[in-house]
Each structure stands twice: as structure tokens, then as C-alpha cells.
Amino acid sequence: MSTALACWRAAEDHAAQPLDFSRAPVAVRVAQVSRIFSGNSVLDRLDLTIRSGEFVALLGASGSGKTTLLRILAGLDAPDGGEAGVPEARTVVFQEPRLVQSKTVWKNVVIGLPREQASRARAVAALAEVGLDHRADAWPATLSGGEAQRAALARALVREPKLLLLDEPFAALDALTRLRMQRLIGDLCQTHGPATLLVTHDVEEAILLADRILVLQAGHIGFDTRVPLPHPRRAGGEAFDTLRDRLLAELGVPQSE
Numbered sequence: 001m002s003t004a005l006a007c008w009r010a011a012e013d014h015a016a017q018p019l020d021f022s023r024a025p026v027a028v029r030v031a032q033v034s035r036i037f038s039g040n041s042v043l044d045r046l047d048l049t050i051r052s053g054e055f056v057a058l059l060g061a062s063g064s065g066k067t068t069l070l071r072i073l074a075g076l077d078a079p080d081g082g083e084a085g086v087p088e089a090r091t092v093v094f095q096e097p098r099l100v101q102s103k104t105v106w107k108n109v110v111i112g113l114p115r116e117q118a119s120r121a122r123a124v125a126a127l128a129e130v131g132l133d134h135r136a137d138a139w140p141a142t143l144s145g146g147e148a149q150r151a152a153l154a155r156a157l158v159r160e161p162k163l164l165l166l167d168e169p170f171a172a173l174d175a176l177t178r179l180r181m182q183r184l185i186g187d188l189c190q191t192h193g194p195a196t197l198l199v200t201h202d203v204e205e206a207i208l209l210a211d212r213i214l215v216l217q218a219g220h221i222g223f224d225t226r227v228p229l230p231h232p233r234r235a236g237g238e239a240f241d242t243l244r245d246r247l248l249a250e251l252g253v254p255q256s257e
């Protein structure tokens with residue numbers, strides 16, 4: 001995290017107010033991006049700006065195009081129209097950890113880094129941040145689901161990304177591990193300060209973690225709101241419930257009350 005951003009965040013945290021990113025530098029600028037699959041318009045002239053240090057959650061019905069947008073931001077897919085301006089230093093964590101089974105955990109963490117940067121010490125330092133340095137020499141097959149996903153997170157952070165893309169990274173984890181991972185991601189994003197885009201279908205998870213929440217509707221960002229809650233957050237309370245109900249309504253889930 002840059003010193004300026006860190007100080008600014010610390011000052012805001014001290015005030016225990018939700019963060020205002022309107023003056024932070026732009027990290028992601030998506031302009032009129034479209035993506036068409038077999039004649040189906042999945043993304044339709046989508047606009048989106050994310051600022052440095054901002055944690056944005058992206059909600060949307062299954063098949064609404066969340067992964068398609070994330071893959072374009074990651075550079076794994078190209079839009080059919082429009083432009084996506086993203087930082088060079090960006091990494092993705094997917095739902096499954098995608099570790100190379102024939103390499104030990106620490107080698108997985110520094111995989112693909114230039115040889116002079118791919119040291120064991122660097123890998124172990126990243127693993128320590130996710131509480132997994134004691135498994136540095138383990139084989140991926142011996143890790144639990146939560147440990148494997150923490151290794152994937154260490155692999156992302158060791159690259160010091162300016163943009164961290166997370167595609168439902170907790171979806172395959174049990175409820176308790178999921179809670180721990182949510183806390184860990186929240187803490188790490190505060191420490192490292194990348195712009196973060198978290199794709200999730202979990203409305204409460206979005207409210208607990210994000211500075212801003214988007215809903216993908218009909219191929220573009222149909223709803224965009226700041227989260228008016230200071231950190232640390234807990235589920236429940238009037239503001240939390242009001243926002244949850246609004247988001248569920250935007251997602252087309254009728255409320256019983």
C-alpha cells in the first residue's frame with residue numbers, strides 16, 4: 001500500500017466512518033464493454049470505475065456475466081466492444097485453488113515469478129501472512145480446502161497486485177472456514193491496499209467486506225451503492241438489514257415482509 005493511501009485509510013479508520021474513495025486514483029476504468037457469446041449479449045456497454053484501495057463486491061444472478069467481466073479484467077478474455085483499462089499488476093483467485101500438484105506449496109506460491117524473485121523466503125513470508133508458513137514444504141494434495149485456498153491467496157499477494165480479482169473464492173468452503181477466509185481477505189486487503197473486485201452470490205458477505213456493492217443486471221451495472229457502515233462489521237442491525245433487503249430486491253429475490 002502506498003504511504004499516502006495507508007495514512008489516508010488510517011485517518012478514515014480512526015474516524016470509524018465508511019471510506020470515501022472519490023479522490024483516490026483510478027485503478028480500473030471499464031468503458032462501454034460488450035461481450036457476445038453465440039449471438040447472446042452477456043455484457044452490454046458496461047461502464048465501471050474502481051479506485052485504488054477500493055474493495056468492490058459484484059453481485060448478480062447465476063449466468064448474469066460476473067465471471068465474464070472478471071475474465072476480461074484479468075486479461076483472460078477480450079471484449080467484443082469497448083475498453084477495459086486495468087493495472088499491469090493484477091491477479092485472480094478462483095473458486096478452486098488451482099495448485100500444481102507436482103510442486104510443494106512454497107513453489108506454487110512463487111510459480112511464474114522471475115527466477116530472481118522466486119525465493120523460498122519470499123514464498124514463506126507470503127504464506128505467513130495467510131497463516132500457512134508451517135505448510136511451506138507440504139504437497140498440495142495434503143492441504144484442506146481452506147488451506148489450499150489460503151495458498152492460492154498467498155500466490156496472488158506475492159505478486160503485489162494493484163488489482164485483486166476474486167471469483168467466488170469462498171464458495172467451495174465450509175461455513176466456518178468461509179468466515180475465517182472472509183476475515184483474512186478483509187484484513188489483507190486493508191494491509192496491502194489493492195483495488196479489489198470480489199464476485200460473490202452472497203449478499204451478506206458483500207456487505208461485511210465491501211466499500212461498494214454493484215449488481216450486474218441485463219449486461220451492465222444496474223445498481224451501485226456505497227456501504228454506509230464502519231468497520232469492523234457484523235451481520236444484523238437496521239442499516240445492515242435495510243441494505244441486504246435492497247440488494248436482494250435488486251437480485252430479484254422477493255422479501256417475505
Ligand SMILES: Nc1ncnc2c1ncn2[C@@H]1O[C@H](COP(=O)(O)OP(=O)(O)O)[C@@H](O)[C@H]1O
Pocket residue numbers: 037038042060061062063064065066067068069
Ligand atoms: N466461453 C463461453 N462460450 C459461450 N458462452 C459462454 C462462455 N462463457 C460464458 N458464457 C455464457 O455467458 C453467460 C454468463 O456466464 P458467466 O459470466 O460465467 O456468468 P456468472 O459468472 O454470472 O454466473 C452464461 O450464459 C454462460 O453460459
Ligand SMILES: [Mg+2]
Pocket residue numbers: 066067068
Ligand atoms: Mg461465475
